[in-house]
Amino acid sequence: MVAHSKEELVTVMTKEYAKLEKLIGDIDEKLALTPHPEDDITIKDTIAHRVHWNDLFFGWYADGLAGRPVHVPTKGYKWNQLKEYNAKVREETADQSWDEAKAKLFEAHARLAKFIDERDDKQLYGPRKYDWQGKYPLGRWAESTGPSHYRSAAKYIRQIKKALAD
Secondary structure (H helix, E strand, O other): OOOOOHHHHHHHHHHHHHHHHHHHHOOOHHHHOOOOOOOOOOHHHHHHHHHHHHHHHHHHHHHHHHOOOOOOOEOOEOHHHHHHHHHHHHHHOOOOOHHHHHHHHHHHHHHHHHHHHOOOHHHHHOOOOOHHHOOOOHHHHHHHHOHHHHHHHHHHHHHHHHHHHO
16 A cells, blocks of 8 residues: 555554564574575665665755756666666675664664654645656655565565575
8 A cells, every 4th residue: 555645654654664673673693694595685685775775765855955966766777777786785785784784774764754754744745846756746755765665675584584494
């Protein structure tokens, strides 16, 4: 279900973050740094990736506010190049510890929650203000940055845990 109001967005974000937090709460560093046998991606990589995309959202928003060009998904990459871009993100966060990745996730979630809290329904779901938003309201972009990414991270982490348990 896609949120259509601030209230719905807060509800789905709270729910999906709680699920993700519970899922990663008992994962130790050894498991978090063990690569998935099929794609070599770790649980830590998955969390660091979500934090990175949160940062991208805030970059898009800041550039839009300042009237600067906004590069979505990011400068030098198109949506069909995400596999290559995500590999670059994994390289950039390779030295990050599991505890650091979890702390950054907590900070990113708090930042997004504050951002949403400081805006009303019109700002989040009214007419789009910036070209970079395409056809989606700001709230939908925030949802894809937070709850949707939390949900996909949880799904992938469960897949990794299952693959490693087999």
